[in-house]
Amino acid sequence: MIAELINPYYLQVASFMLINIILGISVYITLSTGQLSLANAGFMGIGAYTSALLTIHFELPIVVGIIAGALVAAICGILIGIPTLRLQGVYLAIVTLGFGEVIRVVFVNWETLTNGSVGISGIPHIGREILSTLQGFGFNPSMLGLQNNQFIFLSIFTLLLLVTIFIIWFFRRQHSSRVGRAFAAIKLDEKAAESMGINITYYKVLAFAQGALVAGFAGAMYAHILAYISPADFAYHRAVEILIFVVFGGSEVIWGPVFGAFFLTLMPEVLRFISEYRYMIYGLIIIIMMAVRPQGLIDVNMLNWFKRKRVKGGHKHGAGNQKGM
Amino acid sequence: MLIEQLINGITLGSIYAIVALGFTLVFGVLGIINMAHGEIFMFGAFIGVMITSSLKAPLWVAFAGAIVITAIMGYMLERFALRPLRHKQGVSHLAPLISTIGVSILLENLSHHLFGAGNHPFRASFAEINFQIGSITVYLVQIVIFVISIILMLTLSFWLGKTKAGKALRATAENLETASLLGVDTKRTITMTVIIASAMGGIAGILVGMAFNSVTPQMGLSMGLKGLAIIILGGMGSVRGAMAGGLILGLAETFIVVYGDSGYRDAIAFLAIIIILLIRPQGLFGQKIST
Amino acid sequence: MVLEIKKVCKNFGGLSALTDVTFSINQGEIFGLIGPNGAGKTTMFNLITSMFIPTSGEILFNNENINGLKSHVITEKGICRTFQNIRLFPQMTAAENVMVGEHCRSNAGVLRSVFRTKSQRQEETKIRETAEELLEFVGLSDYSEVVSENLAYGQQRRLEIARALASRPELLLLDEPAAGMNETETSDLFDLIKKIQSKDITVLLIEHDMPLVMKLCDRIAVLNFGKKIAEGTPEEIQNHPDVIEAYLGKEEDELYA
Amino acid sequence: MLKVSGIDAYYGKIQVLKNVSLQVEEGSIVTILGANGAGKTTTMKSVSGLLKPQKGKIEFLGEDVTGLRPDQLLRKGIALVPEGRQILAGMTVLENLEMGAYHRKDNEVEKDLNKMMERFPILKEREKQLGGTLSGGQQQMLAIARAIMSKPKLLLLDEPSMGLAPLIVSDIFKIIKEINGSGTTVLLVEQNARQALRISDSGFVLETGKIVAEGKANELLNDSRIMEAYLGKKSS
Amino acid sequence: GGNSEQAGGDSEGASDGKVKADVGVVSFITGSGAAYGEAIKGGLELAKEEINEKGDVELNLIFEDSAGKQDQALTAAQKLINSDNVTAIIGPTLSTEMNVVGPEADLSGVPIIGTSTTAEGIPQIGDYVFRNSIPEALAIPASMEKAIEKYDAKKVALIYGNDDVFTKSGFDTMKATAEKMGLEILTTETFQKGQSDYNAQLTKIKSYKPDLILASALYNEGAVIMDQARKMGIDVPFVGGNGFNSPEVIKIAGDSSDGLIVATPWYGEKEDPKVQGFVKKFKEKYGNDPDQFAAQAYDALYILADAIKNAGEADRDKVRDALAETKDFEGILGNFSFDEEGDVIMDPTVLVIEDGEFVVFE
Ligand SMILES: Nc1ncnc2c1ncn2[C@@H]1O[C@H](COP(=O)(O)OP(=O)(O)OP(=O)(O)O)[C@@H](O)[C@H]1O
Ligand SMILES: Nc1ncnc2c1ncn2[C@@H]1O[C@H](COP(=O)(O)OP(=O)(O)OP(=O)(O)O)[C@@H](O)[C@H]1O
Ligand SMILES: [Mg+2]
């Protein structure tokens, strides 16, 4: 029964959705200090290439590859975060966009390492790897009444879901703490924040690195799910797409990018039947959204409204911390 | 070969500059990066192609048509994608950026449906006129492009710096509310600016179509990104900066082909802005305003 | 001596905003800094808090040279300021604004914050309590959950003071705290600053409201065109001919009616 | 000259003005008084067109001008010196002043510019400096000068003395008197109530968005009840 | 691979002896490569009508867009495989997409035929992966050899798009072939997607005075390159890769396209009634000449229909086996067989553009 419901197609879409959610969060993190980074597609690429190359050439376990990918991306985040500290607003946005382009061009041209635009194929597939590991222990999907590919996609999905929940949990907690307040203060008024004793250099670079880390992680996961990557995956369109998740869903609260990525990944699938027009519709939706609800679909007020409905009359504790998660 | 390459670089640079001027104008007034500018530019080129090849009309009709249609597109862009955001409370300063990205996605895909995905040749006899100087062939279009870019730059910088309308425009850019208190009809100023910038994009589109005999729906994105890099390089809102940035980039891209690896050509623009901004965060000609 | 300003100069391009200014402030006093518009008062604040770097001269805080330190380090050392044009964090509530002020007196990092260690929870509770106390202190306890941009002007000024106090400064710099306040509010402000002084905090005050300055300050320095033209007690300053000429004007009767 | 009748104004859903009515006679100086947050600035914004009242009517020189934009109102002769100065930070002092005369078509602009520079010598001195780098008080002067440059029939001043040195404050009041003498009607918001009333003909008192008192300036000045309740304890 | 748990779709052999089958198509329908997707779609639709008319098999095509992106191609394929239960898949358009979709189809036991995927290694992905597009390794050496022989070329210049798999792998083949033939490579220039100005690269190439230019470009860009080259006075012949081969080149570049040499499985002028019939029908239906993308897609569906007919039912495994046995199929591309890996066995024709027309290059 259940086995028939587990359709790899849906799981595939759901897995890409989760990756997109993670990517959306990566932009949200940096943005919560007021810095708009469009380099996250590039960081994603760095994570993906690092992990792919390590697992292929050094036969490292996928987990190690993914962690290394995320870390290398984070280091690049620090390296680009420090010199761009002085830049603000759109300047930063464009420079990071440019950085992303430069990374892509390097992927294209550094053929000995990256195989150029032909891309890297034969990357260990995380789901198949899980399956073969488990089979080593004598497990067989049919024990669960599943077919192999159902199991493969189910395991990817479950893994991603757990990671996504962890990331959301992590950054929600960070948000409602001293660190989160520092981020918010910097976003609202950098000079005033510094005068209040906040080391803005540290926190801005921290946010940048965290964003890069998360994006790099998403990239590494992506590489091991698709089993094939090429520079075109991490180009301008991806950067813009990630940004749109955040702005569409809302950049004030972490649920914004989560919802944005969810909805905008789902929509093209739902709209497949008019596939020729779906990008036009995509464009239109963005324009209409901005005109009607520029702060994004989900904002602080909406969350508070939900909360009030839920705890109607109930006692609110630590109210100050609850404003926005 | 050097002289030929120099001509190539200047032609390319002049085109970049014209595109960048359109960006600069809109940024200068609205503080908005108009991500749809590249697509409007592309539409200008297509209108030119349609009028010259399908309707077999003369070139000036093509220019007039492209200007009119891109101007209308500019109006629509302002009316439907920018104006609704303007007086809203709590609007993130990124909202207009996203909104114009929405427009660019819409336009790019619309152009696929209207014009097809393929390349369209630009057949204008004007584009064939050339002079032979020694072994070097110079096309009239190349000269025209250079001259137009210079004229546009001079006109714009005179207009912005010296005329009342230009000052009103700068005031609008600084602070909408203050400008309107000083008697500036900000709505009209903004609409006019977006229209003019778009029409400039349309002109640039035709010129590119003629110079390179190539018009595709994708030309907008690549040109748009370059234009963006240039206004940062030159300093946002600076007319001279856009011109200088355009020429620098055009020459740099040409000479990396000559002396370096053409594979890195697309990265030049962004490497240049990263370096420039680290040394001079406000860009080459931008002025620093501390708040 | 809490603060010593020694021969400080500041040039902006060709314009010298401050020239060889020297004065010092004693522990526990309220020191006034007055002078005509554009005399360089706010610039002096910006130098003390390292928002600008002096062209020459030295600034000593508790006998330590603080030239060129980062702004946030200076706050940690015990100097905090308010701004002439209010700079609260507009979308934060009053309480949150004050809690940000306590940043440099707390130290939970990312991991402790996320994993909510015991020490972190205790610290958060304390931050919150202190914030409430400080709001109470400046008379804003009813507004702790109000988003600061929706507060009235006078309340915003007081909130800025509370936020500055949250960093537990030894020296508090106030830039025109009475601007835009009416007389009732100004007299409340007087009481507040006195209360701050009684907490052993030294105050450096810029203000154009002369009655307030004269009542409040122990000593006053007067700047004019970036130079110090007088220093002394309120009486001395009120009768100083250069100060009257440059700043106060002669219609004393009107001012102190 | 100006007749405001029964306006309501909102910020989002928050009502700030409730049924506010006031009149300004041609050639007079009128002061609006009130505590912080009473709605003085909001009233000024409504009259100058920055905020559209949701109810009520504003008439200027007998013409209904409710809902017009600030630039249209400026052309009709209403200029505002806004609270918080709103200097064009990236334009020079001279350009700021020129912008003041933006809508004027006469050829006296040059002359008036010189006159303004005489009145505020510091502006002459800083002609080429960017507006944003002036000190707080200098910006206030520039804002006032800029508004006068538009040769308004009705000048709205929102706390013009804020942040000014005592000497300049009395200068400002003198200048207001002078401008008024040369035929400009003035509507003034001030915390410096006593000085303001002294140069005014009449006044209105706002409390939480409602007009609670109005009258001749000297009557208000001598009404100790009002002075105490709205303007401070001290009575002179 | 090929663990074929999933039996064929909901379409069974019907009582009237017709075999009904759903065929999924993953194609580049929106975005920058939509021109190829459109051509492919056109070819397929036309073939489907004809096949269904004949009545041996009844095919139902389900089109899914990939927008040229791997992840979307993969989800599209997943949908076809798992939700629509198609018997076989045609597509995707790009080799990059096939690199992702191929393994998945193979694992799921769904036969998949690439019609435009020319990069190396595609049929080697698995038993269920086929293609009927001639790989570059076959086409490029064929055209190069003939051109070099005729023009006695010794020195060549190369130009290619380095940010596109198609043109990049075409270039790799060109370079390898050139080296093997002992040609002197004067310079290697690259360009990028969306570029419209090739003057800098061409000026440089011109200064080296090559005997021949090897250009690995898609026709959209390639045509413009030729146009700009002729304008600056470069009049040596061009040898292009698969993507360069299209009647569109003549449309775009006009006279400037003279001298382009390509090897093609597809020659629209061939005196073959089948070919002429196809060209005529295609032109009637879509208003333009079919290019190789259309022709290859057209043949691919015929090959598939043939296999389905031979399999006797819409069963994935049976259809795969039938496909693998395809031999000497006479399509509009000529005589066609799959080798044991599922790759193409056929002889390409070398064409040259002369006076604005493709003619056989002798
Ligand atoms: N960033 C800057 N660039 C150039 N000049 C500046 C800058 N900041 C301040 N100035 C100039 O320095 C002088 C001193 O300014 P400051 O703000 O310190 O005056 P102030 O004493 O605080 O005056 P006010 O009472 O009006 O606030 C002024 O003439 C001002 O124009
Ligand atoms: N943009 C806004 N959004 C929401 N509320 C606002 C806004 N501006 C002002 N208010 C509120 O409207 C009320 C009236 O404000 P207003 O600025 O008119 O007062 P005011 O009399 O000018 O006070 P002040 O003397 O402090 O300048 C205040 O309670 C204020 O908090
Ligand atoms: Mg000051």
Ligand SMILES: [Mg+2]
């Ligand atoms: Mg006010």
